[in-house]
Amino acid sequence: MTGIHREARRKGTVLPPEDLRELLDLSVFLEQHDEPAALLGPDGQQIPLPVEVYEVLVQVVDAMRKRRAVTIAPVEQCLTTQQAADLLGISRPTLIKLLEKGELPCEKPSGSRHRRLLLSDVLDYQERRRAERTDVLDDLVRDAEGDGLYDPPVDAYLQAVEEARAARTAEG
Structure with a gap:
């Protein structure tokens, strides 16, 4: 080994x-x-x-x-700030900012300056962020559909294709 x-x-x-x-x-x-x-x-x-x-x-x-x-770890397991940051895919300083804003709970063992986070709290935060991102993306798609951004006029599409073909022909 x-x-x-x-x-x-x-x-x-x-x-x-x-x-x-x-x-x-x-x-x-x-x-x-x-x-x-x-x-x-x-x-x-x-x-x-x-x-x-x-x-x-x-x-x-x-x-x-x-x-x-x-x-594999039990959900009630405590993580260091570095372990929590790694799990979330963010830097440790970014995690510290989240802790200071109160967006993620943490504990400080008595007599220590180090913070500990419950794995379950980190996973809950991760799921909340995922749900928030999904909601924002859904709103963006709805807005784009409402503005007709997914339905370009056919003549504009055909013109763009012709311009791309002309540019390719001029290059080669």
Whole structure:
């Protein structure tokens, strides 16, 4: 096991295997079955996987197949500001600004200057931002449709095509 793999595993992250063949076989198997499977122990004992566990397995295999590392953590887990920023795909200074504005709750353990965030709060914030972006995009599309921006006049379209063809002919 390489130093990188040991360090990642120590932090609760599992890196995809170097050789993806077995993982790809598992991925194909999971794609062909939409019902939870059973877990088979080394002694031959079988136990059905709960739907929730099966869904996590499908997501883990899909991520690892794409050569992505996977971390599974309980929702009540606390994150450092850097971990939360990484999860949100923003810089740590940007996250600190969000904390200072009160857009995201955090805790400071007594006697510490470091902030900790609940994973559940970070995931809630991420979902709120996703919903806000979707609403804004929906409004923009509605406005564009209302303004007729998706329906250019046919003659303007034909003229643009002719100009593009003339420009291409002049170039070559």
